[in-house]
Each structure stands twice: as C-alpha cells, then as structure tokens.
Amino acid sequence: MSEVSTKALVRATDLAKTFDVSAPWLNRVLEGQPRMLLKAVDGVSFEIEKGKTLALVGESGCGKSTVARLLVGLYEPTRGGFEFDGEDAHAAFKTPEGRKLRRRIQMIFQDPYASLNPRWTVEDIIAEPLREHEILSDEPAIKERVGELLKSVGLSPLDMVKFPHQFSGGQRQRISIARALATHPEFLVCDEPTSALDVSVQAQVLNIMKDLQRQQGLTYLFISHNLAVVRHVSDQVGVMYLGRLVELADKHTLFDTPRHPYTRMLLDAIPKMHDTGKARTPVSGEVPNPLNPPSGCAFHPRCPHANARCSSERPKIQTLAGVKVACHAVEEGRI
Template identity: 55%
Template sequence: MATTEKLVEIKNLKQYFNIGKANEVRAVNDISFDIYRGETLGLVGESGCGKSTTGRTIIRLYDATDGEVIFDGVNVHGKKSKAELKEFNRKMQMIFQDPQASLNPRMKVSDIIAEGIDIHGLAKSKEERKRRVVELLETVGLNKEHANRYPHEFSGGQRQRIGIARALAVEPEFIIADEPISALDVSIQAQVVNLMKKLQKEKGLTYLFIAHDLSMVKYISDRIGVMYFGKLVELAPADELYQNPIHPYTQSLLSAIPLPDPNYERNRKRKTYNPSVHQYTEGDDVQFREIKPGHFVQCSLKEWEQYKAQYAK
C-alpha cells in the first residue's frame, strides 16, 4: 500500500547526450518528481520522449548530466565506495523491456536468478542457494524443473517471469520496470501485470512502471506522469488523469485509446497536439505547477490561471 513517505526524489534531473560535435540531445530535460514508498508511479509517453532514459538514469546505468536522484535519503549520483554501490544495487533493481535480450543465453535459469544472490552473499550454502532459486521460481509462477533449462526454451511471458525472479532475488525495495510487457502477447501482458501487483502487495515493493500502453498503466499505477520530448508535462493520480487530463498533449494521448465499443469507436474524435501552441519565451515563467491537490501541469503563469479557473472546481 502506498504511503506518504518519499522513497525516491528526482530533483531537476537532466540527461544530455552529445551526437557529433554540434548536436546535443536533451533526452531528459530538467524534470522533478517523487515516488512514495509502496506505490506504483506510471511514466508514459511516445517512443523517444525520454521515459526509459529517465529510468536508466535513476538506477545509475547512465551518469546524470545534472540534478539529483535521492533514494532513501542518499544521493544516487554522489561519490560512493564499492560497498555503498553494492548495497544500492541490491535495493534498486530493474526489469528490462526485452526478456530475451536481458537474459544470458549461455546460463541456466538457476544461475541467472542466483547471480545476485552470489554477488551479495545472500546464501550460506549451495543447498540454501538452490532452495532460494526454487522459491523464486514458484513465486513468479514457474516450478523447480525450470531451473536447469536455458532461456531459449521458454516463451516470452515465461522469460519475463524469470527476469522478475532475478530482480526479486536480492530482496529490493524499489523496482524500475522498463516497458516490461511491450514485447509480450496481449494475453500474457495481463498475467505479468497481475503478478507484479501481487508481488507488490506481498513484499511491499515500490515500482516505477514505464510504458506506452495507457490502458495498462492505468490498471497498475497509483499516479501517472506524462513525458513529452524530455519534459514531464503532467502528473496526477491515475483516475484523476484519465478523467480530467489538462495538458493538451495528455488529452491527445488519451483520445487515442481504443475501447471495445463499436458505437464509441465510430464516433471517437482524436485530439491532435500542436506543439507550436507551447512555444514559450523567457518571460512566460514556465514551471511545473499544481492545478488542484496532487495534479501538476507544466505551464506558464497565464496558462496556470486559465487551468485553475477551468479545472480547479
């Protein structure tokens, strides 16, 4: 269950990449948000918006260009000893988008899952190591016979379950799930998401759930942030965001969600986002502002006053 205790604090995070001598890509451009212990924060947006880069920077797969990531009171990107990095890597884990590419094809499933257990010395004997692997396999809906097989012998959904078991092996507090269901069949997606919700309830996990499937994000998330070209443009509780989207880009995303209703689909009108509407100047004072309690939007002072008059009722 989500609490009011901040587990992760993102402060003015920037991640820039230099391509050639003159080109700079601002993949993550000065974003700030918090993730509370026990919650699932969904992060959505079109491909290339910077959401996956945000997750990888939080977990320190990339060194941040600027800004801070505070995890459990400690700056992730500050100078750390090997012991501190090792402890951080145990507490924060990642589930990757492509379950096949993220699993070593030459390793048996038992060794893939136990890799973190071995690194962190979490098993005192071979027997305990084997027992923990079997427990983890059963936790994610597999069985002990799967331990001696190789990744290519499994379906996509089963491989993603192995990836989840690997992440759980070191008993983390926080898991970044980077589009964990996008490579799976629709029928398997719900199984994986339901498994993640079940594990969160049982183990008190906190998730950053990165995806572009808006309907699935709503199902699993407590709050949702919307990214556009490296910027966080809106953040609100899941139900509030879907019922009262404020930023025009969020409105355009939600208008594209299909529903299994022929009458609705026949009359559905998609909203197209025109970025030229938001060509700000320095004097516009663009900030991430709270329109109503818990509902934030990237806007100018003039837009903020308009939004509050229109939506804060």
C-alpha cells in the same frame, strides 16, 4: 515539509541527462559542423511513496527509458539528483557501500529475449545476483532460494535446469522478475516490461507484479506507452514530452480530468468500449527533432490551444488544484 515528501522512498529532483551526439572532432573541424547535444531528460522531478507505483508515459523518444537508467545508476545525471530513502543515490553508487544500495534497487528490462544470457541455465541466471552480492554462498541454499523465487513468479523449481530458449516470452519475463527479486529489493524500475508480450500474457505478468507488490511492499517506477496497462498498475501517472514532465497527477484524476493538451490527445487516441463506431481522435503531428526542439513550449506546434506566449516562453511545471502541469493555456484558464 509536506506529508507526501516525508513518506517518499524515491525522490528525483531536477533530473537531467544530455548526450553529446556530435560528429567526430576532425569531421566537425573540416566540415564546420557545430557540436550536437541531445537533451534526453531535461529537469524531471517526482516522488514515489513506499509501496506505490508511479507510471511514466509518453511517445517513443520522450526520455522515459533514460529516466529509468538514471535511477538505477546506468547513467550519470548531467544535472539534478536522485534520493533513495533520504540518501543521495548517485553519490552512494560510487562508494564501496553502494553495493548495498544496488541490492535495494533493481531493474526489469523491456525485452525478455535480450536480457537473459542464452548460454546460462535459469538457475545460473537467477542465482547470479545472490552470488554477486554475497547474499548466499552455500550451494544447496542458493538452489533452494532459486526454487522459491521461481515459485513466487508462477514457475516451477523444476524449470531451473532449463535454458531461456525453452520458454515463451511471458515465461522469460517471469524469470527476469525472479532475478530482480533475488536481492530482496524495495524499489523496482520496470522499463516497459510487458510491451514485447501478447496482450493475454501481459495481463498475467502484470497481475504477478501487482501480487508481489502487495506481498512484499515493493515500490515501482513503471515505464510504458500503453495507457491501458498504466491504468491497471499505477497509483500516480507522469506524462513526458521531449524530456520533460508536462503533467503529474494521481491515476484517477489524470484519466478522468486530464489537464494538459498532450495528455488529452493521448487519452483521446485510446479505443473505448462504449464508443463503438465513433471516430477516434488520432495523435496529431510528429514528435519534433530532439536535437532541434521548438522554442517555448515544445508541444506548441501540435497544440490546438497554442498562442504567441506558448511559442516564446517555456512553461514551468506548477501545482494547480493538486495536479502538476506545465501549460500556459491551463494556467491562464483558456482550457
């Protein structure tokens, strides 16, 4: 077993999720429609070491958020599995002991406006996991813990009597982080936690998350489509396209020497300070319909390096010079 796998806190193996998006049975019979299956995630594997951050990036609809929901048990995998600290997490989620595992894995959602109950005070919102998991039952102790959690995310204990509508977007996301930290989790799944916020506020929230990671040894899966954010927070980066991982590398390798043509396309589209006046390369083409994906490599209709093999044979993810990449052109040395 490799050194990395012995230290991995989180290990996803061939994780897949297929949704049945068919029309109702009667419509299908009367109109002769086939069943429609959407492969939202199709065989994703990765590991995250304790105290590290893996970022998943890609265009909208590539399956990033589905991976996040699979890891916290909101979805059941169609295939594959997820181990947490050496334990089969999806099997454990179904048992009474699964509550202990749920304490250790928490999620921060994308929209701070939708993820907080508008009728509850901040105290009730943050105290809910403490009561639900029976971590504390004494009301004064709960109040004290809520105050500590608010302080840890840069808010005041005096804020606990307020309601969510009395806070800005950035402050609401801090409340969401405080709620996620209430159970002393080890692994946080962050589904685009800053995408609904202004850029200056994004930086504040990201810095809080980095500080908390250092202080508490937290492990993050960070979902984002913003590569500048990813560069700031991640140790490793996985690039997803149409439900599959096409490249997985440590941050510096991926940003300095991207291998997969899709990764290169995403990085070329980022504005760079020293390239003022230089035309940026736009991300060309459209993401294909996931209900009817292209044959072979799903990226081949948009790829400048595609050949006949790319359109007929699906590339397997391989480790080349320490980088995991699924691309025939890279494998054959054409790029």
